[in-house]
Amino acid sequence: MSKARNNIINRLRTTKPEPCHFSERDHLSRFNWDKEERINRFVERMVAVRAEIIHASKDDWAEKIAEICQEKRLKNMLVSPETAQGKVLYNMVDQLPDLQSYDHEIEDWKSEMFNQTDAGFTTTLGGIAETGSLILWPTKHEPRLMSLVPPVHIALLDTNQLYTTFSEVVKEQGWVDKGMPTNALLVSGPSKSADIEQTLAYGVHGPKELVVVLIS
Amino acid sequence: MAKLSDFRVRVEDALANEEVRGNFRKAMDGLMSRRLDQFPDEAELERLRTQAMAIRSNSLDNLPDLLEKLETNLTKNGIQVHWAETVEEANQHVLAIMNKHNAKSMIKGKSMVSEEMGLNHFMEELGIECLESDLGEFIIQLDGEMPSHIIMPAIHKNKRQIAKLFQEKFPDIPYTEDVDELTQTARKILREKFFNAPVGLSGVNFAVAETGTLCLVENEGNGRMSTTVPPVHIAVTGIEKVVEKLSDVPPLMSILTRSATAQPITTYVNMISSPRKEGEMDGPKEVHLVLLDNGRSNIYSDPELLATLRCIRCGACINHCPVYVRVGGHSYGTVYPGPIGTVLEPQKDGLKAHGELAQASSLCGACGEVCPVRIPLPSLINRLRYEGVRQDQSSTKDSGSRRKTAEALTWKGWSFAAQHPLIYNTGASAAASFRKLMPSKMGAWTRVRTAPPIAAKTLHQQLKAKGIDNE
Numbered sequence: 001m002s003k004a005r006n007n008i009i010n011r012l013r014t015t016k017p018e019p020c021h022f023s024e025r026d027h028l029s030r031f032n033w034d035k036e037e038r039i040n041r042f043v044e045r046m047v048a049v050r051a052e053i054i055h056a057s058k059d060d061w062a063e064k065i066a067e068i069c070q071e072k073r074l075k076n077m078l079v080s081p082e083t084a085q086g087k088v089l090y091n092m093v094d095q096l097p098d099l100q101s102y103d104h105e106i107e108d109w110k111s112e113m114f115n116q117t118d119a120g121f122t123t124t125l126g127g128i129a130e131t132g133s134l135i136l137w138p139t140k141h142e143p144r145l146m147s148l149v150p151p152v153h154i155a156l157l158d159t160n161q162l163y164t165t166f167s168e169v170v171k172e173q174g175w176v177d178k179g180m181p182t183n184a185l186l187v188s189g190p191s192k193s194a195d196i197e198q199t200l201a202y203g204v205h206g207p208k209e210l211v212v213v214l215i216s
Numbered sequence: 217m218a219k220l221s222d223f224r225v226r227v228e229d230a231l232a233n234e235e236v237r238g239n240f241r242k243a244m245d246g247l248m249s250r251r252l253d254q255f256p257d258e259a260e261l262e263r264l265r266t267q268a269m270a271i272r273s274n275s276l277d278n279l280p281d282l283l284e285k286l287e288t289n290l291t292k293n294g295i296q297v298h299w300a301e302t303v304e305e306a307n308q309h310v311l312a313i314m315n316k317h318n319a320k321s322m323i324k325g326k327s328m329v330s331e332e333m334g335l336n337h338f339m340e341e342l343g344i345e346c347l348e349s350d351l352g353e354f355i356i357q358l359d360g361e362m363p364s365h366i367i368m369p370a371i372h373k374n375k376r377q378i379a380k381l382f383q384e385k386f387p388d389i390p391y392t393e394d395v396d397e398l399t400q401t402a403r404k405i406l407r408e409k410f411f412n413a414p415v416g417l418s419g420v421n422f423a424v425a426e427t428g429t430l431c432l433v434e435n436e437g438n439g440r441m442s443t444t445v446p447p448v449h450i451a452v453t454g455i456e457k458v459v460e461k462l463s464d465v466p467p468l469m470s471i472l473t474r475s476a477t478a479q480p481i482t483t484y485v486n487m488i489s490s491p492r493k494e495g496e497m498d499g500p501k502e503v504h505l506v507l508l509d510n511g512r513s514n515i516y517s518d519p520e521l522l523a524t525l526r527c528i529r530c531g532a533c534i535n536h537c538p539v540y541v542r543v544g545g546h547s548y549g550t551v552y553p554g555p556i557g558t559v560l561e562p563q564k565d566g567l568k569a570h571g572e573l574a575q576a577s578s579l580c581g582a583c584g585e586v587c588p589v590r591i592p593l594p595s596l597i598n599r600l601r602y603e604g605v606r607q608d609q610s611s612t613k614d615s616g617s618r619r620k621t622a623e624a625l626t627w628k629g630w631s632f633a634a635q636h637p638l639i640y641n642t643g644a645s646a647a648a649s650f651r652k653l654m655p656s657k658m659g660a661w662t663r664v665r666t667a668p669p670i671a672a673k674t675l676h677q678q679l680k681a682k683g684i685d686n687e
Contacts, residue, residue, distance in 0.1 A: 005299035011513040022270030131481035166466035186485035191437035195352035201399035206437025
C-alpha cells in the first residue's frame with residue numbers, strides 16, 4: 001500500500017527537528033583486557049547464567065567433547081561434516097554418540113529434529129567477554145535450528161577470538177563491510193525465563209543446557 | 217458526588233487488592249535494586265545514557281530518510297515491507313499475508329505493537345488462532361488478560377495463582393507450584409505449536425537502516441523459534457524503531473537489557489537480515505515487516521513531544537514509578553502503562569480517552585532519572601496536563617477537552633489574587649481567622665483522608681513576627 005507509505009513519509013517531511021550533534025554517539029566501548037582477563041570475565045558471566053565451561057587445548061578438545069557426550073548420555077548429536085572441526089569429530093565416531101548431519105531442509109525431518117535429537121554441536125565466530133556471549137552466524141552447514149531446538153547445545157570457542165565488547169566485534173570483524181548473514185546471533189547461556197514471580201527457570205523454549213568448550 | 221471515571225474505579229479496586237499490590241511491590245523492588253547493581257559506575261551510566269539519547273535523537277532527526285533507506289535495504293535483502301497508517305491497516309496487512317498462505321493460526325513472539333494493534337482479538341474474530349509463546353504472555357492469554365507490564369506481562373500474578381490457572385486449563389497435568397515444573401509444562405505445550413505453526417509473528421527492538429537488519433532481544437528462545445521454524449515470519453513494529461547504523465545497536469542493547477531486567481545482555485540477540493536463501497536448510501521462506509504509524513508521525517511534529525519517540529521500551533520508568541507499583545498495570549486501561557504509557561497513550565488515542573493518566577503522577581521525577589534515552593518524562597506529563605485544559609500550543613488530539621469551567625475560574629481567581637498583594641493578604645488572613653468554619657468534608661480528597669487544618673496565622677504574618685520583611 002504505497003499510499004500509506006507516502007502519507008507517512010510526507011507527514012514526517014513537513015517537520016525538520018533540530019539536528020542533534022552529540023559526539024557521544026560514536027563512542028566505541030571497548031576495554032584494555034589482556035587475554036587472561038577476557039577469558040576470566042567470559043567464564044564468570046557464562047557460569048552466572050548456568051552455562052558449562054570446559055577448558056581444552058587445540059589437541060584434546062574433541063576428546064573433551066566425547067567425555068561430555070558420555071556424561072550427558074547423549075544418544076545422538078548434530079554435527080556438520082563440512083566444517084574443519086566437524087571433520088575431526090567424524091574421524092572419531094567410535095568415541096561419540098550417533099553423529100547426524102543437518103544436510104536437508106527442515107521440512108523433510110522436522111519431527112526427528114523436534115522429538116529425537118539430543119544435542120547440536122556448532123562452531124562460533126568468537127565470543128564477548130563483557131557479556132559472556134557466543135557469536136554465531138549460522139550457515140547452510142550449521143543451520144539456525146541446530147543451536148536452538150536440541151535440548152543440549154555444545155559450542156566450540158577459540159579464545160583467540162574473544163573480544164571485549166559487542167561494539168568491538170561489529171567493528172573488528174567488519175560486519176557491515178562483510179554484509180550481514182541471513183541470521184546473526186549472540187547466545188549468552190541456556191534458554192531461560194523469569195516470567196513467573198521473577199524466579200529464574202532454565203530450558204524454556206531453547207536448549208536446557210549450553211556447554212562451551214574453550215580452546216586455549 | 218461526581219461519578220468516578222473508569223480509571224478511578226480501576227485504581228480503587230487495585231488499591232484494595234493486597235495480593236496483587238504485594239506481587240507488584242516485590243517485583244519492582246527487586247528490579248530497582250538489581251538495575252542499580254548493573255551500573256556500578258555512575259559516570260559511565262550517565263555517559264551511556266547520553267550516547268543512547270544521541271543515537272535515538274539521530275534516528276529521529278533523519279527519520280524519513282532512514283525509513284526509506286531501511287525499506288530499500290530490506291527489500292534488497294528479500295524482506296517485504298508494508299506500511300500502515302492505522303492499526304486497522306496493519307491488521308489488514310497481516311491478514312492478507314495469512315490469507316495468501318491459507319493460514320488459520322500463528323505463533324507469536326512478544327510484541328507490544330501487536331498489542332497496540334489488538335491483533336489477537338482481530339484475528340480471533342475471523343477464526344484465526346493467535347498463540348502467545350512468551351511464557352508471561354502465554355500465562356495471561358490463558359487467563360484472558362492484558363499484559364500488566366511491557367517487559368514482564370504476568371508480573372501481577374504470583375506462582376500460586378499461576379499454578380491454579382494451569383490446573384484449571386490443563387487438568388491432566390498434576391498440580392504444582394514449582395516454577396521449573398510450570399515452565400516445563402509450557403515448554404511441552406508450545407513445542408508442538410512451534411512445530412505446526414504456518415506463520416510466526418514477532419516484534420522488533422531495532423531496525424537497522426544501513427544493513428536492512430531486524431534485531432530482537434529475548435531470553436526464552438521463543439522469539440528465535442517464532443522467527444525461524446514457521447515458513448513465514450511477520451515482524452510488526454512502530455516507525456520510530458529504526459536506527460541508522462549497525463554500530464548504533466550495541467550501545468542501545470547494552471543499556472536496554474540492563475535498564476529493563478538488570479541483565480548485561482539477554483540470552484539471545486537475534487539479528488535477521490533475510491529470508492531463507494537458496495541452499496539454506498531452515499528459516500522462513502518469506503519475511504515481512506509491517507511498519508506502523510498510528511499517531512507517531514503526529515507526535516513527531518511537536519519539537520517537545522518528539523522525545524516520546526526516543527523510547528526503547530525498556531520499562532525502567534515503569535519499574536521506578538511509585539504510582540505504577542501501587543495501582544498496577546491494569547489500572548491504566550491502556551496498552552502501555554506507567555510513565556511512558558501516561559505520555560504515549562494520550563498522544564496516540566487523544567486526551568479525552570487517556571488525558572486523565574497525566575493526573576495520576578506525583579511528578580517525583582524518578583522516571584526521568586532512570587530513562588536510558590533521557591526522555592524528560594516529568595516535563596512531558598506536565599505538558600500533557602497543560603494540553604488537557606488548554607488549546608494554545610497543542611497538536612495533541614482533544615487538547616482542551618479536560619477543561620472544567622469551575623476549575624478554570626478558580627485558577628484564574630487564584631492567579632489574579634497572587635498578582636494583587638492586597639487581595640491575597642486579605643483573603644489569606646480571612647481564611648486564617650475563619651478557619652474553624654472550614655467543613656471537614658471537602659470532596660474527593662477528604663473521602664479517605666482527614667482535611668488538613670488551616671494555620672492560625674498566615675505565612676506572611678508568621679514571618680513578619682520573626683522580623684523578616686516580605687520585601
